[in-house]
Amino acid sequence: MRLGIFGGSFDPVHHGHLRLAACCADQGRLDRVLFVPVAAQPLKPIGPVASAAERAAMVATAIAVDPRFELSTLEIERGGASYTIDTLATLADRLPGAELFLLMGADALADLPRWRDPVRLCELATPLVVARAGEPPVDFSVVAPYVGSKRLAEIKQALVEMPPAPIASREIRRRVAAGESWRETVPVSVAKYIAERGLYGAV
Numbered sequence: 467m468r469l470g471i472f473g474g475s476f477d478p479v480h481h482g483h484l485r486l487a488a489c490c491a492d493q494g495r496l497d498r499v500l501f502v503p504v505a506a507q508p509l510k511p512i513g514p515v516a517s518a519a520e521r522a523a524m525v526a527t528a529i530a531v532d533p534r535f536e537l538s539t540l541e542i543e544r545g546g547a548s549y550t551i552d553t554l555a556t557l558a559d560r561l562p563g564a565e566l567f568l569l570m571g572a573d574a575l576a577d578l579p580r581w582r583d584p585v586r587l588c589e590l591a592t593p594l595v596v597a598r599a600g601e602p603p604v605d606f607s608v609v610a611p612y613v614g615s616k617r618l619a620e621i622k623q624a625l626v627e628m629p630p631a632p633i634a635s636r637e638i639r640r641r642v643a644a645g646e647s648w649r650e651t652v653p654v655s656v657a658k659y660i661a662e663r664g665l666y667g668a669v
Contacts, residue, residue, distance in 0.1 A: 467497045467498065467561070467563065467564045467565065468494070468495060468496045468497050468498075468564075468565050468567065469496065469497065469498050469499075469500065469557070469561065469564045469565065469566055469567065470487070470490055470491065470494065470496040470498065470499040470500065470567045470568075470569050470594060471499075471500050471502060471550075471553065471554065471557065471566060471567065471568050471569065471591065472486070472487055472490075472499055472500065472501050472502065472569040473502040473503075473504060473541070473548070473550060473553065473568075473569075474501075474502075474503070474504065475503065475504055475507060475510075475514045475521065475635065476501065476503050476521050476524065476525050476635070477514040477515055477516050477521055477635050477639070478516065478521070478524050478635060478638060478639075478652055478656055478660060478665070478666075479501075479521075479524050479525045479528045479529075479635075479652070479653075479656060480633055480635060480638055480651050480652045480653075480656070481633070481651060481652065481653065482631035482632075482633055482634075483501075483528075484528060484529070484531070484532075484535075484653070485628060485629065485631065486569065486571070486596055486628055486631065487499045487501070487529075487532075487535060487569065488532065489596065489626050489627070489628040490567070490569050490594050490596065490626050491532075491534050491535075493626045493627070494567055494594050494624060494626060496534065496567060497534070498534055498535075498536055499534055499535050499536070499569070500536050500537075500538040500557075501525045501529055501535060501536070501537050501538065502538045502540060502541055502553060503518065503521045503522050503525055503537075503539070503541065503542055504541050504542075504548035505518060505541050505542050505544065505545050505546060505547070505548045506546065506547050506548060507547075507548065508547040508548065508549060508582075509577060509580060509581075515639060515665075515666060516665050516666070518539075518542040520659075520663065520665065522537060522539055522542060523659065524656050524659055524660075525537050527653070527655040527656060527659060528652070528653045528655065528656050530655070531653070540553055540556060540557075541553055549581075549582045550568065550581060550582070550587060551581070551582050551583045551586055551587050551590070552582075554566060554568070554587060554590040554591050555586075555590065558590050565592075566590060566591035566592070567591055567592050567593075567594040567624070568587070568591040568592070568593050568594060569594050569596070570593055570594070570595055570596065571595070571596050571598070572595060572596070572597060572598070572601065572602075572604045572605070575593065575595050575604065575605070575606075575608060575609070576605065576608055578593075578608050578609060578612070579608060579611075584612045585612045585613075587612075588609065588612050588613050588617065588621070592620060592621060592624055593609065593621050593624075594624050594626055595621070595624070595625055595626065596625075596626045596627075596628055597625055597626065597627050597628070598628055598629070598630055598631055599627070599628070599629050599630050600630045601630075604625060606618065606621065606622050609621055633651045638651050638652065638666075639666045642660065642665070642666035642667055642668050643666055643667035
């Protein structure tokens with residue numbers, strides 16, 4: 467089984483997240499994609515706005531449209547700072563026959579030297595890096611210190627292309643709080659959830 471792991475705050479999950487996961491599933495020939503909401507981001511001093519339960523609920527309702535997508539609350543259940551290497555190690559343990567792929571944008575790849583144990587990370591999972599149209603080419607040189615030349619070539623070969631993703635979760639939160647248009651940026655079920663619970667200042 468080819469299993470994609472897509473971690474993030476998902477605060478809130480939006481159409482860009484779903485598009486990225488679909489592009490990775492299609493181009494990376496993935497059997498499943500696990501959406502893994504973080505408990506707390508080690509590299510972001512300000513934590514998620516919505517609670518872990520709320521973010522998981524939004525992901526669950528958003529991914530129902532694609533049978534390849536699945537929610538994992540592994541990091542939420544573990545609690546504390548969510549380190550990707552711990553999640554990959556746990557999944558490799560639980561699913562010994564699975565080939566793991568880590569879904570990430572070029573911005574996340576650039577941060578790889580700051581992640582915990584990048585060498586082991588690249589051994590456990592193949593980074594499935596997404597190049598968004600209209601953005602600079604992906605710089606794979608940051609991976610070179612952690613892998614051999616053959617592995618680096620495999621990671622480069624696995625590059626995924628996707629259309630522009632002009633919206634970010636923080637911008638959605640800002641729009642909600644400011645009373646601006648935001649519903650079109652998220653699935654209908656997620657917009658309903660946000661409105662019903664008054665998340666991000668929704669009225």
